Amino acid sequence: MLNNKTMGTTVQNDTLKTMQKTAAQRKISGSEALMMALVAEGVDTIFGYPGGAIMPVYDALYDYRDKLNHILVRHEQGAGHAAEGYARISGKVGVCLVTSGPGATNLITPIADALMDSVPMVCIVGQVAKALLGTDAFQEADIMGMTMPITKWNYQVTSADEIPEIIAKAFYIAKSGRPGPVLIDVTKNAQFEQLTNEFINVKCNSVRGYRPKSNYTYEQVEKAAELINAAKKPFLFIGQGILISKAENEVRELVEKTGIPVASTLHGLSAFPASHPQYVGMLGMHGNYGPNLLTNEADVIIAIGMRFDDRVTGDLKRYAKQAKVIHIEVDPAEIDKNVKTAVSINADAKEALQVLLPLVRKNDHSQWHAKFNECYQQEIEKVIQNEIYPTQGGMRMGEVINMISEKSKGQAALVADVGQHQMMAARYYKFAHTNSFISSGGLGTMGFALPAAFGAKVAAPEREVIAVIGDGCFQMTIQELGTIAQNKLPVKIVILNNNFLGMVRQWQEMFFDNRYSFVELQNPDFIKISEGFGVKAKKITEREELDSAVEEMLASEVPYLLEVVVEKEANVFPMVATGASVDEVRLQ
Amino acid sequence: MEKLYTISVFTENNIGLLNRLTIIFTRRRINIESLTVSETEKKGISRFTIVVKCTEDMSRKLVQQINKVIEVLIAYAYDADNMIFSEVAIYKVNIEDPAKLTPIINLANEHGARVMYMEPGFTALEKTGTIEDLMSFYDLLKPFGLLEFVHSGRIAIHKQRIPAHELYHAEELTEYEQVLN
Numbered sequence: 001m002l003n004n005k006t007m008g009t010t011v012q013n014d015t016l017k018t019m020q021k022t023a024a025q026r027k028i029s030g031s032e033a034l035m036m037a038l039v040a041e042g043v044d045t046i047f048g049y050p051g052g053a054i055m056p057v058y059d060a061l062y063d064y065r066d067k068l069n070h071i072l073v074r075h076e077q078g079a080g081h082a083a084e085g086y087a088r089i090s091g092k093v094g095v096c097l098v099t100s101g102p103g104a105t106n107l108i109t110p111i112a113d114a115l116m117d118s119v120p121m122v123c124i125v126g127q128v129a130k131a132l133l134g135t136d137a138f139q140e141a142d143i144m145g146m147t148m149p150i151t152k153w154n155y156q157v158t159s160a161d162e163i164p165e166i167i168a169k170a171f172y173i174a175k176s177g178r179p180g181p182v183l184i185d186v187t188k189n190a191q192f193e194q195l196t197n198e199f200i201n202v203k204c205n206s207v208r209g210y211r212p213k214s215n216y217t218y219e220q221v222e223k224a225a226e227l228i229n230a231a232k233k234p235f236l237f238i239g240q241g242i243l244i245s246k247a248e249n250e251v252r253e254l255v256e257k258t259g260i261p262v263a264s265t266l267h268g269l270s271a272f273p274a275s276h277p278q279y280v281g282m283l284g285m286h287g288n289y290g291p292n293l294l295t296n297e298a299d300v301i302i303a304i305g306m307r308f309d310d311r312v313t314g315d316l317k318r319y320a321k322q323a324k325v326i327h328i329e330v331d332p333a334e335i336d337k338n339v340k341t342a343v344s345i346n347a348d349a350k351e352a353l354q355v356l357l358p359l360v361r362k363n364d365h366s367q368w369h370a371k372f373n374e375c376y377q378q379e380i381e382k383v384i385q386n387e388i389y390p391t392q393g394g395m396r397m398g399e400v401i402n403m404i405s406e407k408s409k410g411q412a413a414l415v416a417d418v419g420q421h422q423m424m425a426a427r428y429y430k431f432a433h434t435n436s437f438i439s440s441g442g443l444g445t446m447g448f449a450l451p452a453a454f455g456a457k458v459a460a461p462e463r464e465v466i467a468v469i470g471d472g473c474f475q476m477t478i479q480e481l482g483t484i485a486q487n488k489l490p491v492k493i494v495i496l497n498n499n500f501l502g503m504v505r506q507w508q509e510m511f512f513d514n515r516y517s518f519v520e521l522q523n524p525d526f527i528k529i530s531e532g533f534g535v536k537a538k539k540i541t542e543r544e545e546l547d548s549a550v551e552e553m554l555a556s557e558v559p560y561l562l563e564v565v566v567e568k569e570a571n572v573f574p575m576v577a578t579g580a581s582v583d584e585v586r587l588q
Numbered sequence: 589m590e591k592l593y594t595i596s597v598f599t600e601n602n603i604g605l606l607n608r609l610t611i612i613f614t615r616r617r618i619n620i621e622s623l624t625v626s627e628t629e630k631k632g633i634s635r636f637t638i639v640v641k642c643t644e645d646m647s648r649k650l651v652q653q654i655n656k657v658i659e660v661l662i663a664y665a666y667d668a669d670n671m672i673f674s675e676v677a678i679y680k681v682n683i684e685d686p687a688k689l690t691p692i693i694n695l696a697n698e699h700g701a702r703v704m705y706m707e708p709g710f711t712a713l714e715k716t717g718t719i720e721d722l723m724s725f726y727d728l729l730k731p732f733g734l735l736e737f738v739h740s741g742r743i744a745i746h747k748q749r750i751p752a753h754e755l756y757h758a759e760e761l762t763e764y765e766q767v768l769n
């Protein structure tokens with residue numbers, strides 16, 4: 001293979017000529033160049049769905065089946081979420097491949113989801129030939145225009161020669177800095193055309209004007225350390241940035257070295273062991289009581305790799321006003337966006353923590369910890385006890401999750417959909433392994449979990465992957481059972497069936513006077529559907545069956561669906577109602 | 589407090605970039621007062637000058653979001669005190685009555701406007717200046733009968749001594765970002 005340097009000076013003129021000749025003889029199409037570029041980026045899996053405008057690429061893929069494992073989904077949305085699941089569990093870039101027009105528009109939801117949740121993803125999308133652009137040709141859609149606000153970067157390739165460089169750039173942008181989705185729109189002529197020269201394996205390590213690297217001074221870190229060392233009631237918040245930068249050990253060191261209590265955002269879950277004595281729980285609307293309440297008592301808040309989403313802060317005007325906030329964050333646009341900082345460090349979490357660690361010292365925060373414990377005792381009494389060890393009524397979502405947590409010893413990866421079941425999964429699974437909570441947080445996309453779960457399983461076959469899905473969500477991407485069956489992906493699927501769009505029902509109960517407006521579902525027979533797709537399934541309705549059913553599910557070596565019929569009208573608590581302050585968190 | 593901010597954006601000259609930048613404003617319901625785009629003296633690098641009315645906090649957030657766009661080399665915002673800026677206007681004035689020609693030409697000379705074009709019936713005058721200058725000249729011409737009036741968006745440079753090319757060439761813009769923002 002030619003490389004730029006040898007092309008430059010050392011190669012004799014005639015050698016170069018023969019090389020170019022053989023290149024011309026090899027006649028590499030844009031499609032094959034795309035395959036080679038993907039392989040060069042270390043891609044091993046593609047989630048996709050073929051169609052007219054991407055057929056040359058699928059034809060090239062036929063010769064690359066041994067290098068690129070293509071998983072045929074049942075809907076392009078499934079491809080997108082599967083790529084997200086793949087990326088979230090592994091930190092690698094998820095790749096999807098779809099056709100133009102409807103194939104591309106079906107990807108819009110997962111792309112928006114990936115931007116919100118900082119998921120590295122490269123979407124390769126077919127497009128009509130360059131000559132037909134703008135003519136309303138069959139299956140032409142302005143996907144560039146449509147995805148501009150929801151991609152980190154997008155680009156339309158109109159000639160084969162651009163492919164190697166653009167693909168390298170796409171992967172670099174998707175995974176560097178704050179990760180995000182990149183869309184590459186490839187016109188059909190670029191797929192067919194031959195490259196003018198031989199394929200050159202380009203590596204992209206920088207893009208002019210794009211500066212994903214840390215940008216802070218040592219003085220800022222010193223100032224942060226001073227605040228931390230002097231704090232009486234310091235409180236550490238960790239977000240997904242910890243997982244992305246693989247800073248779990250550094251966070252643990254910081255926590256143990258300083259004695260500070262630590263809470264996690266929804267996406268930060270599993271970055272810190274839930275059983276650790278200094279772990280006080282989850283922040284946010286349905287987070288734990290203490291972390292919400294005491295946010296408004298802390299004197300110093302250290303927030304790392306999180307973005308103060310409104311579901312975390314509640315009413316911003318009454319959020320942590322008494323606290324000096326230290327924000328460590330890789331995306332400069334997040335700093336001072338929602339919460340004004342006393343010290344900001346625009347840096348990758350791991351890097352910043354490594355600089356910070358030697359500067360902090362241990363303090364006694366036992367009284368401060370005692371406050372968290374007090375709050376936790378109240379929460380146990382008023383909420384948790386009845387949720388995980390109920391003595392009457394139908395099964396509770398919390399008890400199901402708790403059972404799964406115990407039986408899997410906190411080692412499984414949970415992929416939760418969106419709704420009450422999601423909050424219950426986040427609250428009651430005791431994460432003991434990193435990268436183990438995958439859910440749609442920013443966009444709250446119902447239907448995320450089933451495809452994301454098999455995507456995660458493909459990336460981490462050695463992990464136990466359990467999808468926790470509501471009866472409503474399940475019916476948004478239920479067809480992906482077909483993908484799971486065809487590819488024999490042994491994910492475990494738990495349907496928490498309350499016959500309701502439960503989360504919406506809870507809001508209608510609490511804030512709309514019990515007026516249940518279109519939230520009750522007449523559900524199909526999930527077991528028959530599952531079996532129809534070839535996925536083993538079981539339904540339980542009684543508490544006595546739960547223990548053995550979970551065991552059976554976990555023991556299964558094939559994909560397995562467990563439907564658990566739960567209490568219809570149970571609510572998720574604690575809760576910080578919309579517009580309320582975090583210290584108005586309600587236990588009931 | 590809301591006031592006018594001029595945001596200067598240096599970018600790669602890519603298709604679609606205008607759209608990528610404007611959606612940052614529309615999404616936050618910020619109206620663009622004026623927008624000028626042209627290639628800089630350096631081939632392949634464009635300069636956008638965008639004028640918006642907003643709070644200082646919002647101007648900073650807009651700049652941060654603009655800087656996130658991959659093709660943006662650098663962006664910064666300044667209020668009027670820290671910018672040198674100008675606009676150009678063209679006035680199409682009625683001269684069907686030839687007696688009016690002399691007073692119009694005199695007025696133009698007094699106010700530093702230039703006759704660009706003339707034919708029986710109308711003349712076109714050109715003037716540069718701030719929007720206030722341009723509008724007060726508009727008021728003076730109005731009694732003569734204005735057939736058409738157009739003014740450009742603002743173009744602006746900041747009052748720092750940093751050469752612009754150093755800004756968008758630098759690998760590490762850290763120091764400049766701190767000076768500029």
Ligand SMILES: Cc1ncc(C[n+]2csc(CCOP(=O)(O)OP(=O)(O)O)c2C)c(N)n1
Pocket residue numbers: 417418419420421422444445446469470471472473474496498500501502503504
């Ligand atoms: C695509 C989409 N549509 C609508 C919503 C609004 N929504 C949020 S949670 C929810 C109910 C989910 O129902 P289900 O899957 O049964 O979960 P449950 O809350 O009952 O556990 C709805 C409709 C959403 N988040 N996503």
Ligand SMILES: [Mg+2]
Pocket residue numbers: 470471472496497498499500501502
């Ligand atoms: Mg439900």
